[in-house]
Amino acid sequence: MMKYAIFTVMTPDCSLERTAQLLKEYGYQGVEWRFTNNDPSKKNEQPSFWGNNLSTVPADSTEEELAGIRALMDAAGLEAPNLASYIGCGDLAATERAMKAAKQLGAPSIRIGVPNYDRSRPYDALFAEARSYLQEAEKLSAEHGVKAMIEVHHGNIASSASAARRLVDGFDPNRIGVIYDPGNMVHEGFEQYKMGLEILGPYLGHVHVKNAVWQRTDASVPATDSADHAPVWRSAWGPLREGAVHWPTVIAALKEIGYDGWLSFEDFSGSAPTETLLRDNIAYIKSLVG
Template identity: 25%
Template structure:
């Protein structure tokens, strides 16, 4: 396995500084969040080349670009066209940056509220993305995420099967799956099989009140629930069965750490990096 820091955790730093801090902690790569000031659909070709140069100088890989475009299931035709155009520009950037995967969002609502037409519309646009990405050997990945069509193993595989392209897969995210209250341990890894292209790691826990830093409200099958973002091992999303399953199945891909707990960015990334190595028996 190889480990990447999620650039979104370091979004308050320049992309150059974010990469330097990522290397300083010991990561193998950085998953760049496609948000300014790091990267976007409007980033110039010159700046994209500069980002690649800095990464190469540090010996950092860029395995994934975490796009925020999508929302195809509920977007208007104009909004979907705009999102697809943004995707095409990020795809061009990925070729320069050497990223093999681009995250795209299918859209909502929660899988338990979604209708067939939500899946059909999302699949139409995601197929366009996958076909275009396939021309340069790039994959698109959907993050298993609460309040989306890709919310459980079953709903995620449904949308991927509807797209029907070999280069579309899923990002396993135990923290998100904990929020959804769906299995995120061994069975989820086995269930996703070869369609698990990537792994995200972050911890969360349910709380009684919101208002404190790191708390938020989310709609789940249980109603409106309250959560706190935590450092790995300090929340309720037990990642040990996941890590055990990754070892059992011989997973050799990337694991991105994206802790958003209310601690300084460097501190929480460093903590989670040490913790995940410990839990995998690599410390």
Template identity: 25%
Template structure:
């Protein structure tokens, strides 16, 4: 497996600083958040070339661009067209950076509240994105995420089953899946099968009430629930079954660490990378 830092963890730093901190951590690459001050559809080509030059000089790969464009399922036609235009503007940027994946957001609502037309509309626009990306050999990744159509493996496969293109797949995210209260262990990996393109890692914990730093409220099938963003091993999302399954599957692709716990950015990623490497070390013995 190869490990990347999510640049969004370092959003208070410039992208140059984020890359340098990622290198200091000993990561293999950096997944760049498509959010200023790091990157956007309006980023100029000279600036993109500068990012690529710095990444190459540091020996960092850029496996994916974490886009926020999309929301197709609930967007108006005008909004959907704008999101599609933003996506198309990201394609040459991804190509220049050597990123083989771009994250797109299909939209909501929660899968258990969604109707057929939400899935149909998202599929229509995702197929348009996929057709554009295919020419450059770029894959689209949808993150299994609470508050979205793809908040479980089953709802993800439902949406993928409506697509005409096969260069669209899923980001497995155990932290998000813990929030949704759906399986995120071996069964989830097995059911995704060939549709598992990428992995995100973070931890969360249910709490009585939000309000403190690192807490938030989310709608789940249980109703409004409160959560605390946590470092690995300090929350309640057990990643051991996930990594057991990934190793058994022979997964050799990217795992992006994106901890948002209320600790300094470098410290939380350093903790999570150490936790995973210790876990993998125990598994190999």
């Protein structure tokens, strides 16, 4: 039976306490905390997904502070499917800190980073760097009992399911896994959903739920001189029901492979107030799961 959580990057205007309260109210079973230190210079700004996000667990939280958050979760009946840390490839100290925090919060896994691909370095070098890091992360996972998971994400060297599988192939799937994210694959890395899930096989950790769209830019008519041709299309976040990801197909594919894990929402569309999205998104996906 699939279970429902949110990645709290999507609730920037809610405190940790308010987030837990809303998740309990709308029938979620889990919370995937955003785990990083907010930029102090953004403290007085309006709440935003990746800026002054009020639903963030600081990466430098003390054991006492983490115990308080765990108590908050327990009171709301919430599990932690994953700790969504922001760890650069190769940062073993941050990896170990996040694993220790995850263990205290009851999370079986953390998110770790792989290199971005910006054309400044060849793919083979980035691949070797990531594999070396994963080898060390696998050792830390065995030591702390917390899995390390990469995310299928545009802009990095694991932007598709097949690229992610190639990166993690050969590691213990109990120690190294992959977060599958169809919304990210609208921007880059689309593969037929069921095939991608089959490719990931035992490395499939959990699934992020959001959507994105392709929009026409102002350069709607290509320039006559190809050297001046500007992009005609750009990708952007969109409402869950209206984006390029056909969630009925994704849910059907997950059912067909026997998936019974977590669906973790992270809606960046801004199409409705946070509370409305929390209520409506879970109702929509539950209607597809049946």
